[in-house]
Amino acid sequence: MNKNNFEHNPAAENETILRQALNTLKGLVPLEYELGPDPSLREQGYDCTVRAQVFGLQIVWRVQVRNRCTRATETLAQIDNDKAQSPVLIATRYVSPEAAARLHARGIQFIDTAGNAFINQPPLFIFVTGNRPKKAETTVPAVRLFKGVGLKIAYLLLCRPDLIGRPYRELAEMAHVALGTVNGTMMDMIRKGFVLDMGTRGKMLRETKALLDRWVTAYPDALKPKILLGRFQGDGNWWDDIRLDQAVAQWGGEVAAAKLTGYLKPGTVTLYADKNRFADLVIACKLKKDPRGNVEILERFWPPIEGLGEGDTVHPILIYADLVAIGDQRTMETARMIHADFIDRHFGQD
DNA sequence: CTAGTCTTCAGTCGTTTTGT
DNA sequence: ACAAAACGACTGAAGACTAG
Numbered sequence: 565m566n567k568n569n570f571e572h573n574p575a576a577e578n579e580t581i582l583r584q585a586l587n588t589l590k591g592l593v594p595l596e597y598e599l600g601p602d603p604s605l606r607e608q609g610y611d612c613t614v615r616a617q618v619f620g621l622q623i624v625w626r627v628q629v630r631n632r633c634t635r636a637t638e639t640l641a642q643i644d645n646d647k648a649q650s651p652v653l654i655a656t657r658y659v660s661p662e663a664a665a666r667l668h669a670r671g672i673q674f675i676d677t678a679g680n681a682f683i684n685q686p687p688l689f690i691f692v693t694g695n696r697p698k699k700a701e702t703t704v705p706a707v708r709l710f711k712g713v714g715l716k717i718a719y720l721l722l723c724r725p726d727l728i729g730r731p732y733r734e735l736a737e738m739a740h741v742a743l744g745t746v747n748g749t750m751m752d753m754i755r756k757g758f759v760l761d762m763g764t765r766g767k768m769l770r771e772t773k774a775l776l777d778r779w780v781t782a783y784p785d786a787l788k789p790k791i792l793l794g795r796f797q798g799d800g801n802w803w804d805d806i807r808l809d810q811a812v813a814q815w816g817g818e819v820a821a822a823k824l825t826g827y828l829k830p831g832t833v834t835l836y837a838d839k840n841r842f843a844d845l846v847i848a849c850k851l852k853k854d855p856r857g858n859v860e861i862l863e864r865f866w867p868p869i870e871g872l873g874e875g876d877t878v879h880p881i882l883i884y885a886d887l888v889a890i891g892d893q894r895t896m897e898t899a900r901m902i903h904a905d906f907i908d909r910h911f912g913q914d
Numbered sequence: 915c916t917a918g919t920c921t922t923c924a925g926t927c928g929t930t931t932t933g934t
Numbered sequence: 935a936c937a938a939a940a941c942g943a944c945t946g947a948a949g950a951c952t953a954g
Contacts, residue, residue, distance in 0.1 A: 631923070660950070712943065731919060742945040747921060764953085 582629050584677040585655045586614070592681065592690060593618055614653065623685050625653035625673070633659055633667075633674070641672050651685070664693040709756065710782040712790070713741045714749040716865045718758075718779050723879050724871045725769040728759065738867040773911045776881065784889035791865060793842050797857035798849060803833050806849055808876040811868065813837035813845050813861075817886035820877035821898045824906065828898045833859040834886050836878055880906035 579599075586597055600613040616623045626644070630637050633656045645652040654674040659667065667674050668682050668691060675681045676695075683690040708714060716739040721728055727735065732746040739746070750767075753759040758775045760768040769775075803819050815823065817834030837845050842861065851859055866872045866879075873879040880902055887899035 662949085708943095732921095733919075743920085743947095744922075744945065745943095748944095 579629075581631070581657060581677060582612070582614075582627060582655045585675040588677055588679045589675050589681055589683075589690075591679065592692065593688070613650070618685075618688055621685070621688060623688075624650045626650055627653045627655055630654060630656045633663055633676075638663070638666060638670065638672060642670050645672055659693070661693045664691075709749055709752040709758075710778055711786050713739075713745055713787070714752065715779060715783055715787040716741055717746060717749045718753070718775065719783075719881070720866055720872075721769055722772065722776055722779060722881055723866070723873075724869075725772065728769050729766045738869075740865050776907070776911055780881070780885045780888055783885045787865075788862065788889070791863040793837065793839065793861045793863055794846075794853060795855050795857045796846065796849075796851035796859040796861065797854040798833070798851050798859055802849060803830070810876060811838065812841040814864070814873050814876055814878045816862070816878045816882055817860075817890070818895065818898075820883045821887055821895075821902055823877055824880070824883065825898060825901050827901065828894065831858065831894070832890065835859070835861045836864040836882075837861050839863045 582599070586595070589595060595616055595618050597614050597616040600615060612627050612629075614625045614627050616625070628637070628641060628644075633654060637654065637656075641652050641654055651673060654667070654672060656674065656676050658678050659674055659676045659680045664674070664680055664682065671684065673682050673684055675683070679692065679695040681690050681692050709718060717735060720735065720739045727738070730738075732743055732750070736743045736746045741749075750759060754761050754767075758769065758771050760770050762768065803815070808814060813835050814820075815834070816836050817832060818828055818830035819833050822828040822830050835845070842863075845861065846853075851857075851861075871879075873882070877883065884899055884902045884907060887895040887902065
């Protein structure tokens with residue numbers, strides 16, 4: 565049962581949360597209510613008002629609807645609660661027991677869609693916690709595997725499938741992305757079948773051949789432009805005499821292919837450099853800034869560990885992707901050689 | 915219980931679209 | 935052509951979860 569988010573309308577979503585929470589509250593106490601959207605309140609951080617009749621008692625709340633209730637929400641609500649004439653009510657999806665205790669202590673009323681509530685309108689008093697949240701039905705897959713930074717993680721795993729079991733924190737650091745990105749990418753990979761999730765027994769990379777193909781196709785458009793540090797022009801075959809410090813940069817594209825196969829005469833130069841040492845590299849190679857130059861320097865997006873490109877060249881996968889992206893006769897031929905000699909044998913059958 | 919790990923989501927920032 | 939607004943990707947701190 566996969567819920568696609570047809571539209572993402574925050575206002576409508578908020579109202580859904582509020583109505584669900586109020587209806588759940590109805591289960592605890594006989595309640596009639598009506599929503600009173602109030603534009604003047606909205607500017608003060610409220611979403612609407614609720615007029616409720618309970619046991620002939622009329623209550624008016626200023627409601628803040630939140631997807632989730634954070635400490636920031638609590639603090640802000642308390643400030644508002646203290647200065648407002650009518651009490652504040654937080655309506656949210658789920659309030660954990662800890663959060664409920666804090667809100668109770670601060671005297672901030674809340675209701676959630678899971679059936680937890682704190683209502684303190686003497687003589688009416690309700691305090692319910694411990695109800696578990698419903699299974700999340702809103703999946704917002706913000707991170708797309710083949711679009712953007714998800715490719716950094718995919719690359720890491722293609723080169724080092726054994727890292728699949730590492731904690732997300734480590735993967736995030738290695739791939740130079742945020743923690744949340746790892747989570748999103750991993751979900752996408754599982755959904756698309758590239759990762760098999762065996763629960764406590766870990767994960768496995770699957771369909772690596774297909775993943776590789778799609779990675780190579782997506783990389784030039786989706787990631788490469790984002791990591792371009794600059795374009796330059798050098799003198800003649802300058803790259804032939806340079807000894808690269810691996811800690812600073814590695815060859816990609818045609819130069820790397822030439823070094824690997826001894827076959828190609830490079831027409832363009834692709835360098836993957838540590839962002840922080842990028843300036844030194846430009847100087848050491850005597851490169852001149854030139855938007856039309858045939859030298860492109862890109863930001864390296866993998867860690868200096870075994871298996872991510874030996875010596876002064878990047879991993880064959882990336883060389884291959886660079887060559888395919890150039891896409892002319894010469895490079896395609898070399899690309900096929902690289903694929904046959906350095907990639908195929910690692911990606912035979914799953 | 916708690917240390918390690920995962921998940922969430924509001925805010926930031928860059929890009930695209932729309933308005934003048 | 936320029937500026938404002940809307941959009942979307944990404945981040946990262948903080949809360950939630952879970953195995954041991």
